[in-house]
Amino acid sequence: MDSLQLLGWSAVALFALGLLGVIVRRNVLVMLMCMELMLNAVNLSLVVFAQRGDPAAASVLVFLVFVVAAAEIAIAIPIVLLLVRHKRSLDLGSYSDLRG
Amino acid sequence: MIDQFLLYAFLASALAGAVLMLVLRHPMRVALALVGTMLSLAGVYAMLGAHAVAVFQVLIYVGAVMVFMVYVIMLLDVRDDSLASRFTWMLAPGIAGFVILVAILGAGIWKGLEPFVPGKAYGVKPFAIAFLNDYWVHFELVSVLPVAAVVAALAVLQLGRRPRG
Numbered sequence: 666m667d668s669l670q671l672l673g674w675s676a677v678a679l680f681a682l683g684l685l686g687v688i689v690r691r692n693v694l695v696m697l698m699c700m701e702l703m704l705n706a707v708n709l710s711l712v713v714f715a716q717r718g719d720p721a722a723a724s725v726l727v728f729l730v731f732v733v734a735a736a737e738i739a740i741a742i743p744i745v746l747l748l749v750r751h752k753r754s755l756d757l758g759s760y761s762d763l764r765g
Numbered sequence: 766m767i768d769q770f771l772l773y774a775f776l777a778s779a780l781a782g783a784v785l786m787l788v789l790r791h792p793m794r795v796a797l798a799l800v801g802t803m804l805s806l807a808g809v810y811a812m813l814g815a816h817a818v819a820v821f822q823v824l825i826y827v828g829a830v831m832v833f834m835v836y837v838i839m840l841l842d843v844r845d846d847s848l849a850s851r852f853t854w855m856l857a858p859g860i861a862g863f864v865i866l867v868a869i870l871g872a873g874i875w876k877g878l879e880p881f882v883p884g885k886a887y888g889v890k891p892f893a894i895a896f897l898n899d900y901w902v903h904f905e906l907v908s909v910l911p912v913a914a915v916v917a918a919l920a921v922l923q924l925g926r927r928p929r930g
Contacts, residue, residue, distance in 0.1 A: 668880070674869070675780060685859045698799050705826070708818070724892050732911060733907075733910065734826070739911070759845070
């Protein structure tokens with residue numbers, strides 16, 4: 666296996682671990698952190714593929730992903746704060762009355 | 766040789782941190798595992814020659830986003846059911862899917878690894894020149910996003926406040 670191929674597969678594994686965390690964990694803050702892990706895996710794949718392409722475009726794209734991640738956290742944390750204020754819980758099961 | 770060793774050591778550390786994130790119970794420990802993963806990924810980026818990305822990874826992710834996350838974990842400190850039972854019923858199918866992925870990855874490594882050739886270094890200076898000459902429109906467009914996020918956060922907090930009077 667080529668070492669860049671290994672890095673690409675590792676990015677897939679990191680993304681899968683993040684997705685697994687979002688699916689299986691019950692704590693809302695842990696789910697948010699697993700989403701950050703998924704974004705990190707995407708960044709890793711961008712940097713790895715840039716080894717065979719244009720490093721400037723990849724770096725700019727990674728920078729834009731950073732901005733998206735910061736904006737995501739800035740919105741998600743107030744929503745979590747609001748939910749905790751209503752329910753006094755970070756457990757996902759206690760938000761089941763949000764189901765439509 | 767040392768390049769190859771460091772690259773794979775950082776990569777293994779990142780994967781180990783990601784696995785720890787799934788296993789650990791308290792959100793603060795999960796956050797510290799995520800910080801470890803991000804620092805290891807910054808090492809991987811540096812080994813690949815993407816120095817600008819490595820610097821931003823440490824400054825923005827570890828320095829800003831994770832500090833914010835740790836602050837919120839310390840602020841809330843809620844003790845509820847998610848501490849006692851960590852996982853939902855999706856645990857078994859999720860792990861089954863992940864084992865298949867790891868088997869594919871392991872089979873590739875088992876066949877042997879070719880030697881790692883370090884990429885051409887891409888530092889902060891060429892990044893800054895390319896960023897502000899060729900990609901300034903993207904930068905200006907995406908700078909709207911944090912502003913919108915701040916306004917939305919303020920609106921959400923206003924929503925949660927009880928009406929006065």
